[in-house]
Amino acid sequence: METSEITAQLLRFAIFQELRTHPEALRSLAELVKKETYEVRDIIVNEREQDTRLFFLLSGQVAINKMDAAGQVVLLGKADAESHPYFGESALLGYYKKSANVVAHTRCECLSLTAQDFEKFMTKFPFVAASFFRNMASVLFGRLLKADQDIFIAGLTLQK
Secondary structure, three states: OOHHHHHHHHOOOHHHHHHHHOHHHHHHHHHHOEEEEEOOOOEEEOOOOEOOEEEEEEEOEEEEEEEOOOOOEEEEEEEEHHHOOEEOHHHHHOOOEOOOEEEEOOOEEEEEEEHHHHHHHHHHOHHHHHHHHHHHHHHHHHHHHHHHHHHHHHHHHHHO
């Protein structure tokens, strides 16, 4: 994948919108990411392993699940590339253990960015940091709100 194609792909993700006005930073970031392909049922993110990568789903659909205390797999949701999801962002915050599994539901193509490469990028382009973390926090809070709603609905269902 050429740098120009990667830059176009990165701009699809809300987290990188600030880079639209900083082409040098965008090109630099594009040179750091790696394209990865996963087949159906491949584990992209494993909740039991430490991983230093952030993933951006370019094509396909993933299932997000978690192992409960009884050892059963609980489906938390699905994400489709059309909604431009990313996952594994805890690695960029220095926390490498994952909170859930991300499994390829279909054949998936992703871009990945390691925490180490992200640190290099932020050192070179520190002006991007505030926007990047603000956008990431917005997504994380959205996920937290959804989880709270799911717990509330599950509680209502159990009371019936």
